[in-house]
Amino acid sequence: MYLGIDLGTSGIKALLIDDNQHITASASAALNVSRPHSGWSEQNPAHWIDALETVLGVLKSTFPAKLAAVRGIGLSGQMHGATLLDRDGKVLRPCILWNDTRSYAEAAALDADPRFRQITGNIVFPGFTAPKLLWVKHNEPEIFTHVAKVLLPKDYLRFWLTGEYVSEMSDASGTGWLDVGNRRWSPELLTATDLDESHMPSLIEGTEISGVLKPELARRWGMSGEAVIAGGGGDNAASACGMGVVSPGHAFVSLGTSGVLFAANSAYLPRPESAVHTFCHALPDTWHQMGVILSATDALNWYAEIARSSPANLTAELGDTLKTPSGVTFLPYLSGERTPYNDAAIRGAFVGLGRESDRATLTQAVVEGVSFAFRDCLEALAAAGTRLDRVTAVGGGSRSDYWLKAIATALDLPVDVPGDGDFGGAFGAARLGLIAAEQADPWAVCTLPIIAETVEPEARLRHAFDDAYARYRALYPALRSLA
Structure with a gap:
């Protein structure tokens, strides 16, 4: 058996697969985000450990024999988070998360240094x-002086599970310190933030062994033998491994809390000015490009709270037939935006509201606005040299048929929907755990899923969606002028 653990923003999930990659068990636990100030987003790493113990406790109580047979563990996790430890391995402050924008001034200062784009291949977002870390230095200097290690969220779980300070290439790509083309830390960029390689975990590939599960934890969960822990991957790279998106020409669209349009590459192809991320993949000698939007299902969840309904009920009210855009436009910049603007200060808006604008009209606008944000990502990928013929849908929002139709039509691309199964970060992590434990061929393990259906663009609405997208694009400069 092989265990995949995915540390997300809103929860942690663990699942077990057998040697035929069949999912045999899973469990999850919720997490909360603290937002003490506008633009801030934090979590207490102790809550990650509590949630992990909860899900593994559930697996132990319900599937003890399967958990006992685990030979390999893989980790997936939300990227970019700054988990700061002192020399004794104790957490110094809450983790500053991926969607926290407080360090916009520090990011601009680093991005103005040409070495960062040259070495990392990316804008410093x-x-x-x-x-x-620069923000902490400037605003919490007493904490900065005690920083001995900087870990990404999933790598803090690894430290708790193994006692090892280790990261891997895909997650490290999102720090701003990795030489992405050469797959190593950049001493030059670390020095620019008053750090050095001693502050960083060691680096391996996502398919390699990072350590073994502590004996006391193995005993607690009834696990026999030594379970090795793979390098794993950042959430998007791990999801790509779960989806089999590991070779050129393969791509997926992820409708999670944030949104991602992800394309695998066999070469390092940076073009930072496009605001596309160019990162290492979780598999050796492989890279990927992706456009990232900060609010995907998060936008619909936000609106659902205001509308006092559930996201599922709201999208169900739209019916089964894709509607012509109403003229109401939603800009989903609730936490700023990455691709294509790299704008931490921008905020969202509804535009074009009238007395006739009912709840369903606003739901439709939210769904379309997120779909148009994905089109922004598609245009940015094309500018970076990657053109897509089709995409595979993943993430909680992909359960909405209406939303898939809107995305297919906005992108003018077929959207493939996998058959029953879980192909997200936890499944990809389990695959990486299998590869590490058995020294298996990564490309033989990370295969594409069976496609249950394909959602085609609706030709009758193509021009209407193009016109609505043109309105959407025109609104950003106007909104920016008011920010």
């Missing part, structure tokens, strides 16, 4: 880890 406010959500990245490096500017967060």
Whole structure:
């Protein structure tokens, strides 16, 4: 058996697969985000450990024999978070998360240094880890002086599970300190933030062994033998491994809390000015490009709270037939935006409201606004040299048929929907755990799923969606002028 653990923003999930990659058990636990100030987003790492113990406790109580047979464990996790430890391995402050934008000034200062784009192949976004450390230095100097290790969220779980300070290439790509083309830390960029390699975990590939489960934890969960822990991957790279998106020409669209349009590459192809991320993949000698939007299902969840309904009920009210855009436009910049603007200060808006604008009209606008944000990502990928013929849908929002139709039509691309199964970060992590434990061929393990259906663009609405997208694009400069 092989265990995959995915540390997300809203929860942690663990699942077990057998040697035929069949999912045999899973469990999850919720997490909360603290937002003490506008633009801030934090979590207490102790809550991650509590949630992990909860899900593994559930697996032990319900599937003890399967958990006992685990040979390999893989980790997936939300990227960019700054988890700061002292020399004794104790957490110094709450983790500053990926969607925290407080360090926008520090990010701009680092991005103005040409070495960062040259070495990392990426813009320094406010959500990245490096500017967060500068913010801590400038605003919490007493904490900065005690920082001995900087870990990404999933790598803090690894430290708790194994006692080892280790990261891997895909997650490290989002720090702002990795030489992405050469797959190693950059001493030059670390020095620019008053750090050095001693502050960083060691680096391995996502398919390699990072350590073994502590004996006391193995005994607690009834696990026999030595369970090795793979390098794993950042959430998007791990999801790509779960989806089999590991070779050129393969791509997925992820409708999670944030949104991602992800394309695998066999070469390092940076173009930072496009605001596309160019990162290492979780598999050796492989890279990927992705456009990232900060509010995907998060936008619908936000609106659902205001509308006092559930996201599922709201999208169900839209019916089964894709509607012509109403003229009401939603800009989903609730936490700023990455691709294509790299704008931490921008905020969202509804535009074009009238007395006739009912709840369903606003739901439709939210769904379309997120779909148009994905089109922004598609245009940015094309500018970076990656053109897509089709995408595979993943994430909680992909359960909405209406939303899939809107995305297919907004992108003018077929959207493939996998058959029954879980192909997200936890499944990809379990695959990486299998590869590490058995020294298996990564490309033989990370295969594409069976496609249950394909959602085609609706040709009758193509021009209407193009016109609505043109309105959407025109609104950003106007909104920016008011921010």
